Amino acid sequence: ILSKRIVVLPGDGIGPEVCGEAVRVLHAVADRFGHAFHFDYQLMGACAIDATGAPLPDATLAACHQADAVLLGAIGDPKYDNNPAAPVRPEQGLLRLRKELGLYANIRPVTAYDQLLEHSPLKAERIQGTDILIFRELTGGVYFGEKGRFDDGNSAYDNCTYSRAEIERIAHRAFRAAETRRHKLTLVDKANVLETSRLWRETVQQLAPQYPSVALDYLFVDNAAMQIILNPRQFDVILTENMFGDIISDEASVIAGSLGLLPSASVGDAAALFEPIHGSYPQAKGKGIANPIATILSAAMLLDHFGLPEEADTVRDAVQHALDQQVVTPELNPATRYTTEQVGSFIAYAV
C-alpha cells in the first residue's frame, strides 16, 4: 500500500471548488488502486492574507516542505488586482513558494481536444492534433532579479540574470521529455538582443549531443508568438525562460478552446506542485459553474509524479469519457447544465 501526503492549497475564488473535485477524483483513485493519500489543507493567497496577514504563512510553507506533493487551486482577489503596488499581494505567496520549494520547471501540456475544436478561436484545421509540452523556467530571470527605484522614484529597474546551472537543470528535463515524445525541442529566446538568451542558446546547444535522438531548433520569441497561432502542430517540446514562458504558455492555452482544461506541474529536485493554469475567476465563485477538469488533469500529473502512470491514465481516460459524453460545465456546452460537482463526480465515478 502506497502512502502519500498531499498538501492542498485551495486558495481563492473558484480554487476551493475545483480542488474539491480533484481531491474527490484522487480519493477514487486511492480506493480503486489501494493507495493511501493523506490530504492536508493549508492557506495561501488572499485567504491567507485575510486570515494571517501573510500570503504564504510559515505553517503552509512548512507543510509543503514535508509533503510528497502540493495541489493548488488558484489565488487572487480583485481587491488586490487593481493595486499592484499594495504592500502585500496574493501573488507574492505563490512566487515565494516556487522559490522556497525550488520549483524551477513549470510544465504545461497544450492539447487540442477533438471534442472542443469548435470552442477554439482558431480554425479547426489549423489546430487539430496539436500536442505541445511547454517547459517554462520558474525560479529565475527577471521575476527574481534585483528590482527597485532610483532617481527619487522616477526611474525603475528590473534585472534579469541566468546562470548556466539554472539553464542546464531544466534543459535536461526538456530534452528527456522530447526523447519520450516526437523528438523535437524548440528553444524560445531573444538571442539577437539579450545576453541571457545567448547564454541559454549556448548552454542548450552544448547539451544537445547528449540527446542525439532529439532535433533542437531555436525561435526568437516574437516569431514564436506568431508560429504558435499560425502552425501549432510544428511544435513538440518548447523550452523557454521565465518571462517568455509566462506569455507564450498563456498564449498557447487559447488553442485548447478553454482555460478550464489545462493543467500544469511545477517541479524541482525535492518538491512538486500541481495546479490548473486558470486563475481564481472570482466572478464565478460559489456558482457551481467552474470547470474542474484542469485541476483534475493536474491531479493526473501528480499521479505521474508519484510514479503511477496507470492511475494517471485512468484519470485522463475518465476525463475523455466526460468530454465524449458532454458531461461538462456550461462554458463548454450551455445546453447541458452540469455543475462543477456533477462533472467531478462523473469523472470520479468513471475512475
Next chain:
Amino acid sequence: ILSKRIVVLPGDGIGPEVCGEAVRVLHAVADRFGHAFHFDYQLMGACAIDATGAPLPDATLAACHQADAVLLGAIGDPKYDNNPAAPVRPEQGLLRLRKELGLYANIRPVTAYDQLLEHSPLKAERIQGTDILIFRELTGGVYFGEKGRFDDGNSAYDNCTYSRAEIERIAHRAFRAAETRRHKLTLVDKANVLETSRLWRETVQQLAPQYPSVALDYLFVDNAAMQIILNPRQFDVILTENMFGDIISDEASVIAGSLGLLPSASVGDAAALFEPIHGSYPQAKGKGIANPIATILSAAMLLDHFGLPEEADTVRDAVQHALDQQVVTPELNPATRYTTEQVGSFIAYAV
C-alpha cells in the same frame, strides 16, 4: 510645391523589391498632388556589413539625420541568423538607428481586412472588424539596458530600466491617438511582478486626467497574449514597453492573415522611420513573389507624417482596390499570379 527628402534603406532579402514598389507609389503621389520627393538610397543591414563592415555605416546615419523621413525595407540574412553571438549582426544597425534617431514610439495598426478573413488562422467571426493600434516603446527597456556576463562567462544579465520621462512621451502619443479613435487605451504590463511595470502603471495613471474622454485600462501581458486572440475587437489603442511590444505586436499580426499587409511607423521628436513589419524573407528574394503592400502602407503612414492625410488615404484606397480586385501576390491568392511589380504598379496606377 512641397519638397521632402526621403532616405530609402532597401536592406536585405526582399527589402529592395518591396521598397521599389513603395517608391513607385510615392512617385505617383508626387505626380498627382504636385509634390517633390527626393529619394536618397543608403545601405543598412547585412548588405551594409558586406560592403563596409558595419551594419549602420556613418554615411547612412548622417543621411537619416538630415532626412524628412526614412523608408526601410527589411534587414537580415541567414548567414547571421544562426549565429546570434557573431560580433557584427544586421540587427545591431537597426537597434542603433532607432536609438540615434530617438525613435521611441513604434506604431503598428492591426486591421482585419474583410477580403482576407479566410487567410487568418482565426475564425472569421472572432476577428471581423478588428482595428487595433499598438504603441510599442522602442528605445528603452531591456533592449538598451546594461548587459553582460559574470562568473567566468557562466552567468549573464540583462538590465531593464525605464524613467518616468520615457514613459510619458510615448503615453501622450497613445492617449492622443485614442482621442481620435474609439477612446480606449489599454496598458499592457506585468505590474504584479516588475518594478518597471509598476512605474509604467503609475505614470500612465497620472496622465489619464489630461485625457478625460479616454477610458484607460490595464492588462497583464500574459492575459493580453490570450485576449488578443480570444477577443481582438475589445482593443482600441494598446500601449506597452519594448520587449512586451515586440512579442504582442508580432502575435497580433496573425489576425490580418498575412504579414505582407502590416505597416509600421517608428517616430521620435525629430525623426521618423517607416517599414513593413515582415522580415527580409531571404527564400523569396528575387522571385517576384514578395507582397509589397505592407511597405506601400508604410509609405501611406509616411505621408500622414508629412501632414498629407488626403494623399495617405488615396494610397490606402488604392490598396483596398487591389485587394478588392484580387490583384495580389500568390500567398493571398495562388490562382491569380501577380508579381510584386504588377501589384505595385496596379496600386501606383490607382493613386
